[in-house]
Amino acid sequence: MKQYGLIGFPLSHSFSKKYFTQKFLDEDIKDAVYDLYTLEHIKDLQDLLDAHPDLLGLNVTVPHKKMY
Numbered sequence: 001m002k003q004y005g006l007i008g009f010p011l012s013h014s015f016s017k018k019y020f021t022q023k024f025l026d027e028d029i030k031d032a033v034y035d036l037y038t039l040e041h042i043k044d045l046q047d048l049l050d051a052h053p054d055l056l057g058l059n060v061t062v063p064h065k066k067m068y
Contacts, residue, residue: 002032003054008061009040016059039064 006016020034037048042064049055 001054002056003035003052004032004057004059005035005037005055006059006061007037007039007045007048008064009038011036011038011061014061016061 006014017034017036024032
């Protein structure tokens, strides 16, 4: 199973899981899942990656996404 997700804190505002779950259904993608990964501190990213070695990609939201 291909795993993707979103990191950030908080994630209660996010519509990403619903959006990508529906997108996978609409595109007949059966071997992918999209989950939310609460990550308050970016320094904990390596621990998340170690705990989920099958993650293929992540989207990023606040507070880790910065606008310049």
